[in-house]
Amino acid sequence: MEQKTKDIMEKIKATASIAAEAAGKAAEAAGKKAGEVMEITKLNLQIFDLNTEIEILYKEIGKMVYNTHAGQDVSAEELELKLNQLDEKREMAAAIKEKISERRTQNKCPNCGKECDKDDSFCRTCGAQL
Ligand SMILES: [Zn+2]
Secondary structure: OHHHHHHHHHHHHHHHHHHHHHHHHHHHHOHHHHHHHHHHHHHHHHHHHHHHHHHHHHHHHHHHHHHHHOOOOOOHHHHHHHHHHHHHHHHHHHHHHHHHHHHHHOEEOOOOOOEEOOOOOEOOOOOOEO
């Protein structure tokens, strides 16, 4: 069982690095916005990794719960450890999602790049239309 989990993890990691590479190339093509795009891409990849780990934890916890039902010995410490890991990773994913939405709602001036209020029609620094 554990080897199977490891195999799955390896597969997922391989897919993630391919996705990262593709995302990197897309960002390069975006030119001057690349830095900004990359940052959001990186955050998205962190969420992707976390979600993968969360799914694996769900599966492992589910298996342990079923094993308990089936009358097998299940280590309560191990189950609790996994539940705590799940809490932690869910919190981390939520924090990153928050970061991404903060970045998306920021209104940057297309002319000078200064951050403006979302409701501004003109840049307060250079006067360009937003
Ligand atoms: Zn400006």
